Amino acid sequence: MKKITNFAINYDEDTKQQFTSCYNEKFVLSASLMPDAHSGYVAPIGSVLITKDFIVPSWIGYDIGCGMIAIKIGGKELSKDIQKDAEKIYEIINNKIPMGKGNYNNEKNISLKTKQEFTKLLERFKTKDYNKEDYNYISSEFSIKNLGSLGSGNHFIELSLHQEQLWLIIHSGSRKIGHTLAEKYMKLSQKINKGQGDFEKTFAFNVSSKEGKNYIKILNFCLDYALLNRLEIAYQIHLELENFYNKKIKFTLWTNKNHNHAIIGKNIIHRKGATPAEKGERGVIPGNMKDGSFLVEGKGNPE
Numbered sequence: 001m002k003k004i005t006n007f008a009i010n011y012d013e014d015t016k017q018q019f020t021s022c023y024n025e026k027f028v029l030s031a032s033l034m035p036d037a038h039s040g041y042v043a044p045i046g047s048v049l050i051t052k053d054f055i056v057p058s059w060i061g062y063d064i065g066c067g068m069i070a071i072k073i074g075g076k077e078l079s080k081d082i083q084k085d086a087e088k089i090y091e092i093i094n095n096k097i098p099m100g101k102g103n104y105n106n107e108k109n110i111s112l113k114t115k116q117e118f119t120k121l122l123e124r125f126k127t128k129d130y131n132k133e134d135y136n137y138i139s140s141e142f143s144i145k146n147l148g149s150l151g152s153g154n155h156f157i158e159l160s161l162h163q164e165q166l167w168l169i170i171h172s173g174s175r176k177i178g179h180t181l182a183e184k185y186m187k188l189s190q191k192i193n194k195g196q197g198d199f200e201k202t203f204a205f206n207v208s209s210k211e212g213k214n215y216i217k218i219l220n221f222c223l224d225y226a227l228l229n230r231l232e233i234a235y236q237i238h239l240e241l242e243n244f245y246n247k248k249i250k251f252t253l254w255t256n257k258n259h260n261h262a263i264i265g266k267n268i269i270h271r272k273g274a275t276p277a278e279k280g281e282r283g284v285i286p287g288n289m290k291d292g293s294f295l296v297e298g299k300g301n302p303e
Helices: 013-023 076-084 086-096 112-125 132-138 141-145 175-192 210-245
Strands: 003-006 028-038 045-051 067-073 156-162 165-172 251-258 260-264 268-272 282-288 292-297
Touching (some): 013 028, 013 045, 067 210, 067 282, 067 292, 076 165, 076 210, 112 132, 112 210, 132 175, 132 210, 165 210, 165 282, 175 210, 210 251, 210 260
Parallel strands (some): 003 028
Antiparallel strands (some): 028 045, 067 165, 067 251, 156 165, 260 268, 282 292
16 A cells, blocks of 8 residues: 655645646555645655656656755854855856856866766766767767756755854756756657657656666766766855955865655655655755755654
8 A cells, every 4th residue: 555645734736636646656655745845847846756666757857966065164254254245255156157047167167076077977877788879968068068057947056154154055956968868768758658748747667678777877877967066066166265265265065965866776766856864864955045945964754
């Protein structure tokens, strides 16, 4: 029997219908709806769906690897300086980091370390039976230009203060790379399942099929790519702050996690805008422009 858990308090009919439609699929073992859930393309944003043998590209959606990074910055004096210079800092970051739809990076602006890590991602992808068409796309010049760029929609860069501690919070994902590949595999899953009409529906791959394996491979690449993208954005902001204040500034990584992904194990855990929360696991939940973000640690609730 399926285990369905609903933590949501105020959710609309669209969210309810999407969640119900997803968990009614025969391959779903259990599902949870998060407190802040709202409607998405197919699966509600703020949902977790656990399946047996099947993976659903549309439940992960376009922004594969969308997630959050949190970094502790400097000390009390720097916090005071940045509050005083807030407008200048805003302008510096806004000019440095490519933002919005269609805005990408110049390859020469990307750090050497990120380029080296990107090369490692490509090497890990290029194993036996890899999809050459996918490889040609992810290894293109366009792919590296997406690194260090924020994107659009609800993606953001936040400098926030909590108890005199300054934090850098970034919300971004795999950019155009993930979007293009997600669309490709959503359309392919529709074709494999002989679906009609809109491809933004629940069409699944068996994880042992050729198509399923190819999707999982590109999924894992995009998840690592998204982690790297956020690190590069943070690195560039770090450099800009050091240049502006003409001194070394301590940056300490607190967490860097994806909340838009699928984890493949005995079963397949699909998370759509849902932060992993194993016991003691750090996470960031984006809030709003008034209250900021929430830094959390998981309690290990199996639901």
